[in-house]
Amino acid sequence: MxxxxxxxxxxxxxxxxxxxxxxxxxxxxxxxxxxxxxxxxxxxxxxxxxxxxxxxxxxxxxxxxxxxxxxxxxxxxxxxxxxxxxIGTCPNEIPPPQPKARIMVCQKSGCLKRGGKGLLSELEKTLCDRGLLDKVTIEHTSCQKCCSSAPNCVLQLGKKKYKNIHPDAIASLLENHLT
The missing domain is CATH 2.40.50.140 (Nucleic acid-binding proteins)
Known part of the structure; x- marks a missing residue:
């Protein structure tokens, strides 16, 4: 100076x-x-x-x-x-929004014949019962190239993907992820 x-x-x-x-x-x-x-x-x-x-x-x-x-x-x-x-954070700081979870359900004929419609309705019912339906995006997809394990459903939470899991397990994973 x-x-x-x-x-x-x-x-x-x-x-x-x-x-x-x-x-x-x-x-x-x-x-x-x-x-x-x-x-x-x-x-x-x-x-x-x-x-x-x-x-x-x-x-x-x-x-x-x-x-x-x-x-x-x-x-x-x-x-x-x-x-x-x-020494502290901003009192009006808003935490970043959590990315919405995605559930991708195959709607091709092979999956539909092997229980795809029932899987989709059971999934929606389970999520609705637990109050999670508005926190998740359900997408209808074309063939996921896993026809041997039909009906195919993929849950995506952030960067993690879970394949072929039961709707109750999906709801449990979502509850753990969103809380």
């Missing part, structure tokens, strides 16, 4: 992160912090700017460690951070 600045004291501030302030878009030179005593701007060192720009979320509770310096020419106090840590 040069010789015109005199170090006053170390600081340890806690508050709500409001956002970044910079001379140019995408360059976060300062962070804004809401504390009980008011809003403050704290200068960030270059090595912290990029990493904090990617990790901090508005509304997050943070702790800022640094020091305050007095500009002897202008009489203004500047706050400069050397460490910024998160």
């Amino acid at each position: 040069g010789d015109k600045y005199l170090t006053l004291s170390k600081l340890n501030l806690e508050g709500e992160f409001l956002g970044f302030v910079g001379d140019e878009p995408g360059k976060c030179k300062y962070l804004q912090l809401a504390t009980p005593s008011g809003n403050m701007q704290v200068k960030l060192p270059k090595e912290l700017r990029h990493s904090l720009g990617l990790s901090l979320v508005s509304g997050e509770q943070i702790r800022v460690c640094g020091h305050s310096k007095l500009n002897s020419r202008t009489g203004t106090i500047q706050l400069k951070a050397y460490q910024v840590t998160s």
Whole structure:
């Protein structure tokens, strides 16, 4: 900061992160912090700017460690951070939505003749009884190339796939996955 600045004291501030302030878009030179005593701007060192720009979320509770310096020419106090840590999450942060489960049931003639219609109706009845029908997408597919094990049904939970399982087992897996 040069010789015109005199170090006053170390600081340890806690508050709500409001956002970044910079001379140019995408360059976060300062962070804004809401504390009980008011809003403050704290200068960030270059090595912290990029990493904090990617990790901090508005509304997050943070702790800022640094020091305050007095500009002897202008009489203004500047706050400069050397460490910024998160102490809590954003109170209004919404968890990411869980992907809907998919059940793919083969509707080709071979599967239908070997119990595909009964499987589909039993599956819908079981899911409805347990209140899971609205949390799952049932898709009618063409041949799944497993005709020897007909009727074919595939349950997809995220990236996992379960093949040829009973409707009660599907409902149990869904309950475990969705809770």
